[in-house]
Amino acid sequence: MTEIQNSNSELVTQHYLGNTVENRPMYYLQISQPLDKTKKIIWMDCGIHAREWIAPAFCQWFVKEILQNYKSDPNISRFLQNLDLYILPVLNIDGYIYSWEKDRLWRKNRSPYMNGTCYGTDLNRNFNSSWGSIGVSYNCSSIIFCGSGPESEPETKAVAQLIEKKKSDILCYLTIHSYGQYILIPYGSTTEPASNSEELVGDKNFGLHKIIAKSTGTDDHAFLILNLQMYVAEKAAAALMQKYGTSYEVGSTSLILYSNSGSSRDWAHMIGIPFSYTFELRDKGTHGFVLPPDQIQPTCEETMLAVTTIIDYVDHKYFPGGAVMLSSKTKNILKSDS
Numbered sequence: 001m002t003e004i005q006n007s008n009s010e011l012v013t014q015h016y017l018g019n020t021v022e023n024r025p026m027y028y029l030q031i032s033q034p035l036d037k038t039k040k041i042i043w044m045d046c047g048i049h050a051r052e053w054i055a056p057a058f059c060q061w062f063v064k065e066i067l068q069n070y071k072s073d074p075n076i077s078r079f080l081q082n083l084d085l086y087i088l089p090v091l092n093i094d095g096y097i098y099s100w101e102k103d104r105l106w107r108k109n110r111s112p113y114m115n116g117t118c119y120g121t122d123l124n125r126n127f128n129s130s131w132g133s134i135g136v137s138y139n140c141s142s143i144i145f146c147g148s149g150p151e152s153e154p155e156t157k158a159v160a161q162l163i164e165k166k167k168s169d170i171l172c173y174l175t176i177h178s179y180g181q182y183i184l185i186p187y188g189s190t191t192e193p194a195s196n197s198e199e200l201v202g203d204k205n206f207g208l209h210k211i212i213a214k215s216t217g218t219d220d221h222a223f224l225i226l227n228l229q230m231y232v233a234e235k236a237a238a239a240l241m242q243k244y245g246t247s248y249e250v251g252s253t254s255l256i257l258y259s260n261s262g263s264s265r266d267w268a269h270m271i272g273i274p275f276s277y278t279f280e281l282r283d284k285g286t287h288g289f290v291l292p293p294d295q296i297q298p299t300c301e302e303t304m305l306a307v308t309t310i311i312d313y314v315d316h317k318y319f320p321g322g323a324v325m326l327s328s329k330t331k332n333i334l335k336s337d338s
């Protein structure tokens with residue numbers, strides 16, 4: 001990360017976040033065009049689960065692609081006018097190293113519990129979003145142990161503190177996992193739809209009827225409600241598929257995968273970040289966490305298309321004229337979507 005910063009000093013800065021349980025420093029990279037204006041933020045973290053090795057690989061690929069192409073790619077140039085990218089390539093550093101050195105399938109962090117007789121909290125059950133309520137264990141030897149309380153783990157706390165501080169500027173929270181080929185939207189802790197300002201009232205004349213999450217009213221051809229996070233995820237999955245034909249399922253975590261509480265994705269949306277997604281990268285179980293090396297690059301390439309689709313959408317929604325800021329509460333998405 002320091003090398004990346006030093007060789008791209010016009011665009012990249014490295015920032016300290018906190019220390020892990022085993023006292024390793026955590027840093028994120030900020031990719032930011034030095035412009036004399038206030039910009040919004042896209043956050044992406046990888047490797048909250050140690051064994052999901054394709055995730056940190058994607059964060060690195062993402063940074064490389066942005067740095068290589070931001071001058072020549074008109075989409076990247078456009079969104080870097082308005083958005084700063086914050087990338088945390090390995091959230092769970094201790095666990096990641098443990099998965100390289102001791103146990104390839106280790107998932108959690110490395111915090112000791114019960115006088116050092118058992119180790120590890122599932123950091124993606126440790127956020128302060130319906131913490132401890134569903135899809136967790138209170139037993140430290142479980143792979144879904146949720147910790148002793150919300151943000152009991154220093155890694156969780158480091159990320160949560162930064163995001164809390166910046167939340168009014170963060171438009172999109174992305175967290176990269178494997179495996180299963182899903183783009184997941186909130187919530188995991190309830191099957192109720194995530195419905196803040198991001199629901200849209202429209203009608204069939206706008207041509208959005210194919211991706212309607214649900215409809216309401218007496219005449220559902222004329223009056224529809226669309227979950228915007230879902231709509232954008234569908235666009236991202238379609239873009240991803242164009243590269244190698246890889247098929248992703250899109251939906252709310254609790255409806256299409258399983259219920260869980262204390263996830264970073266739920267938490268980010270609950271504190272007001274309008275777009276919040278979990279990516280579950282390749283594959284669908286043939287190799288699982290041990291994705292073969294020859295799939296690393298194609299997975300990164302296709303995922304790049306999905307992620308940039310989301311960033312492009314967010315950019316155009318909040319900066320429709322290229323620079324003019326719209327209120328995040330706007331319901332008038334039809335205009336910017338046309």
Ligand SMILES: [Zn+2]
Pocket residue numbers: 049052177178
């Ligand atoms: Zn995971």
